[in-house]
Amino acid sequence: MTRLIAGRYRLVAELGRGGMGIVWKAWDERLKRHVAVKELALPQGPDHAGRGETEQRFLREARAAAALDHPHIISVYDVIEAPGEPVFMVMRYVPGRSLQEAAPLPPDRVRVLGLALLDALETAHGQGIVHRDVKPANVLITDTGHAVLADFGIAAVADATHSLTRTGLVVGSLGYIAPERFSSGTVGPESDLWSLGATLYYAVEGRRAYRADDGMEVHIARLMMGEDPEMDRAGPLAPVIAGLMEKNPARRWDHDRARRALNGEGTGPTRSLPPVRRWAASGAARLLAALSLSLVLVGAIAYSAAGHRGPERPGPGGSATPAAGVYKRMPDLCGYLKRNELRGRRELAADDLLDVTNNSREANCGWKSSGSPVRFTLIISAELYGGETVAVGEMADHTLGRSSSGVSADNPTVTSRVEGLAEEAVKSVFDESRGKRGRHNSTVVWFRRDNLIVSAHYMQFEVAPSRETDPRGMTSERALKIAGMLDGFLRDEPENQEEPIRG
Template sequence: MSERTLAGDRYVLSEPPIGVGGMGTVWKAYDTVLHRDVAVKELRVPHGLSPEERDALRARAMREARAAAGLDHPGIVTIHDVVDEGGLPWIVMRLLPGRSLDLAVRADGPLSSRGAAELGLRLLDALVAAHAGGVLHRDVKPQNVMRDGGGNWMLTDFGIASVAGATRTLTGTGLVTGTLGYVAPERLSGATPGAAADLWSLGATLYFAVQGRHAYDHDDLPAMIAAVLTRDPEPADGAGPLATVIAGLMERDPDVRMSAETAREHLLAAAEGRTVDEAATERLGVPGIGVSGRPTEKLGRPTKVLPAEPPRDSGAGSDEGVQVPEPRPGEGPGSARRSRALPALAWLLAAMNWALGALVGLVIYSSGDGMPIWIAVALAGALAVGGGLGAWLLAPPLARRHGLPAALTGTALFTGGLFVSAGVLVVAGLPGALAAVPLIAAFVPFGAFHQLARLTRRRIVSIELLGRVTAVHRATGFAAIVFGTGLGYMLVVQVYGDDPARYIPGATMTAGILVIVASLLVAPALHDVSTHDPVPDALTGS
């Protein structure tokens, strides 16, 4: 049997292939010009494409492979050559003797948290270098993470990378490259992928490294896609100090996903066997003391220097300095602020949901009192559509511009103001249908508020307690809706009577004033957190 060769007999392929995947087949080959072993990947072109689509995909793959060949980083497998053979692209790259992360974990078990942190640092630095060169990977997964001869982890398969801004006209075929379970939610939903999509895939890869299983694992394809789009993975109980960075990288919303800079802080601290706050302070000098010599506070993020305290008298003639006792777990200003913020957030959630319940009670009564059915339908539709628009379009820019706490109380105040406005319009003698307009509009800031509340909760609650606190807040909110519905109905029947000119403004203005008062009362507790804890980098854009 004759040998199979490429590029005018320069590369001699060895049978059988050393790897077969969804994107192509990998062969061991010998470079007869430079006299070295290499790996050659034959990219697979999907079936069912028209000749024009095949040509476009081949041209795109050739261009992307050439762009990837320009990357120079110790954590990226070097691409030596790109060959067009038989109308198909072939990528010639460095041959690695080690196993993939996928095979290593399946054979030897999950990595330790420190080993996974070192792996994460290596891959993160590789991705940051690629992104700086305008190259996205799009298929970060355990099978594409390999060990070299020295035991170092390397990221391979940049041959399917998307050159940012250069392939937009060639992506109209509807294809999504990558492996389900490691493809970011925004890519599955059709959004234009960015560097954050690779970070999500990195988080999923680290999840596998510490758990020994995929973060999402369904045999049914639609169920897998739905799971990635709608729910967080099960907590990584084997992650230890990496739990926070894995959860942050796998945040479904790319706007609030953990940034590469923040992820590196967490990974570096875990690799060194320290927490983020310890790593930050010790790199500055004396543990617990900032560059100014003033005490620093542990925030779980890069350390922030607190204002200097006035010196205390330690006794006449004393040469000893003042000793600041180390706070015990759960004590100190940071935990105190969080202990105030959590109930404040719960009360504000309850007030907002009580207002929604009061509106439901008003609609129930008014529907039996001659209110046009279209108003009830419009309100229900506004809750769904307006709430979604507020959550996904209004909340992120508000948080970036004003910070989470200010945006949170601002949307609550705006919602309350619109409720009051509806009542004022009725009192002014305008038709009830016109009064429904501000109520319909109120659901946009209402939806934004709930999204901002979710982000605030994730920011001030540790990953270990997040599930429990979320359940309490949800139960409180649901109870407030039920209570508000009943109380709102009673307000109409017992207090304001059966005159729409009285009970419509009575119910809406009572609900709006309650929300406004609650917002003003809890704002200091939430603002106190905001003045000490910076908004996540992914929200600020910094």
């Protein structure tokens, strides 16, 4: 027998399942029409706090979508709550299929689709709502070709509910997350527009602009290294997609410029986007957000900072106050490399770095080459921990391959200890990635001196790979060389400081 919800909505067939619950096709017996009903899946067990948070998130989706009266945004009709019963959200039923299923489409159809989604996002942004998960699977296309933006389940809303997003997570779907969400953790209209560009790319090309099937670390490196995706079918849409997918949010096309281009008008300068509250994770959380993978929705990825012990937080046996003899402020590691090994090399801009924090407790910098068949990117990160014991525990995570800074089951590596470097060191050589444009190899070396942990991440991209070279060996050798130089600097440099860096 079919279920009847609230004496009105009869569940007819299951449409899909996700991290938040089940979506049903249902019949509204009062208004005699089909509707979609999302049934919230609550956490099982005694975790009442977790259940309450899940309900809040579910209701936030309902409020976010219900606040937006727009023909290209899914309509929410009702929310049904009853003590001891699941929560249900009743929405407009959209017969048809998702853009993910429909692509590739002709450029002219994608142009019309882009105008519809652009208008929907401008309405949401004007009301202080950022979708955060714009992607082909969340664009529904009716049998008549009408497009609707769905699933506001992880939207950031600029009201009291925004506290639900302050968890150190970068939430979204790999391949559709804007670069600045990794580099700075900010959420704003610009990031939605980048995701729209990636969605239009998929719509016309039938593939993701940035592959997501070869590991998270490789995906982020490809995104940050500035390799613009090739467009074979986009035709006149190519400038629009490129403008929306501009890596620097300050130069990215806004709603008005993209609309004029889609309408065939002159684009002119980019205007300011509407003010929307932006949320930023902490420096440590941003790095973790980019490097620890877990599934939170069907097709959605959340990069979580859970379990990371930041530099100011004591761990077992640690102290929030540096003990005598440990580092009390950050040595000038980046300045040393800039003056020596990497003198004259091109420094990475803030938009290219996973983390841009530089202060007495953290250091982040990078360099890259360009214009040759073999290009490299080097990223240096360092953190001071509250005590040596805390740092030792963090290094143990690196050694076991469960580090907050990079190793996951989705990105297999060869991890090994490094002898003779600092007090302890570990190296991870990431699996090689090959594509139409070349091959990518990457090695990261972490080493510890007292309460200071430094990482040297060396990435190499070969446009014309040679079978005679050993790229994994090359990246490993160069990462170890840089790490060794930094360790030597730490052995010698502190004694020459006018202001001691050790306590």
